[in-house]
Amino acid sequence: MKKERVPSEPEAVWSEKDMAGGETVGAQVIILRTNGCCWAKAGRGGCTMCGYRTASMSGVTAEDLNKQVDLALSKYKGEPFVKIYTSGSFFDPAEIPAAVRDRIFDEYGGCRRILVESRPEFLTADLLSTLPAQLTVALGLESSDEEVLRTCVNKGFTAAQSREAGMRLKDAGLGVRTYLLLKPPYLTESDAIEDAVSSALFADPFSDEISVNPLNIQHGTVVERLWKRGEFRSPWIWSLIEVMKRLSGKVNARLMSSPSGGGSQRGVHNCGACDQRALAAVERFSFSQDPRDLDCGGCECKSTWERYLGAEKMLGTADDVGRVLANELNIRG
Ligand code: SF4
Ligand SMILES: [Zn+2]
Incomplete structure (x- = not known):
């Protein structure tokens, strides 16, 4: 109950x-x-x-x-x-x-x-001057692409506004943790990887930490409706690992991810057999920042993920191609 x-x-x-x-x-x-x-x-x-x-x-x-x-x-x-x-x-x-x-x-x-x-609109210079020195404010930037923010996320503020708030926080001597959304709806898996990488580079100058948050399908949301229709697949853990690998050594901020719903169909997931190993690798890396910790021992589904990325490009769609073409291409993941 x-x-x-x-x-x-x-x-x-x-x-x-x-x-x-x-x-x-x-x-x-x-x-x-x-x-x-x-x-x-x-x-x-x-x-x-x-x-x-x-x-x-x-x-x-x-x-x-x-x-x-x-x-x-x-x-x-x-x-x-x-x-x-x-x-x-x-x-x-x-x-x-x-x-x-x-x-x-x-x-x-x-x-x-x-x-x-906090959303950036509440972070005025007057307020920041009154806050305790050990405070870190997490900003939900999600993406540095204004079009993605407006049309895919409906965020209601711009990336420029997040950056201004981040700079104000830094000027006030406070910490900044920036959240990025891995795989906003309507983006293909490959575009989502590119979007997360470029968003992290954008956020780095005003962030102490960058948390890459793979989309987790929540109840009653637009994304849940798309998912139920086969028009969205939550991201692969391979994509999250790829983002971390590409950013490792390229940003000063600490890179981290602690996915909600990881390993479930609604959360970031691989084939099921390797999910816990792959998530553990991401967790280790989040603390150590050592890219060798991202090695989770591999799995057969890595080539399925690669075929998934290729199929999306070939078909020009952000739909869940694994679900749509499961029988034809055997790329269900
Ligand atoms: S994700 Fe968007 S709607 Fe949800 S709490 Fe943050 S600003 Fe509000
Ligand atoms: Zn696997």
Whole structure:
């Protein structure tokens, strides 16, 4: 039975590993329940791959949020890194009122590193001058291609606006983690690889970390509709490895990826037999930055992936060619 969602309880709290000050450390992850992303609620449907609209609530008060923070604090075990997500923008006052925000920074003031996410429009120079020095802000750039952002992602801001926000954060002495979307809808797998590589090069000057996020098909999204019709396949793990290999040594930012839904049909996946090995290689690389760690021992499906890329080009389509032509070409992956 589905758990009832209560506004005074966070969506989730757990502990995992991440990096702070060049070291692997424990990180507390808190997902707060808020009134949701302003862009998803704006009537334009939000981003094409984002299912957070269904996850957020309405009528969440400052009191509810304070109770959520109390609960997160009760589970806090002194992790040096704290990551606070809201399924939207931490700096949108409609999601997190300023008093709650200040309390969070105060309570976690002893942490070595704090990470939050925000759309660029909330990151004004005035606000940034008031923020704690150990803060990293994650920016959802997704792609540096303005056309991809507008037509494939429906992001509602431009890559130039993300870059300006990133520069402002750097000027204020704060950290920047940039998210890139691997395989926005309507792009072929090969175009998606190129898009992620060029987007990382674009983001590097204002990013301390670049997180390559392979698209994970969420419920109730435009992408889910395309997927159900055979017009989208979530990316191959081989594509993610290819992006990392091509960028390794070319950017100063730390490259990382911790895919949601990896190994499932909705998430980044290969043939099934090698998925966990390939994902483990990506995880190792995310910490070490050593491209030798991307070697996962290979699999027969790597040649299937290569044929998949070739078939897409030949047919000139971003549809799931494996599904469409499974019988004819035997390239199901
Ligand atoms: S991806 Fe981010 S900006 Fe886009 S709708 Fe979802 S929460 Fe809002
Ligand atoms: Zn395989």
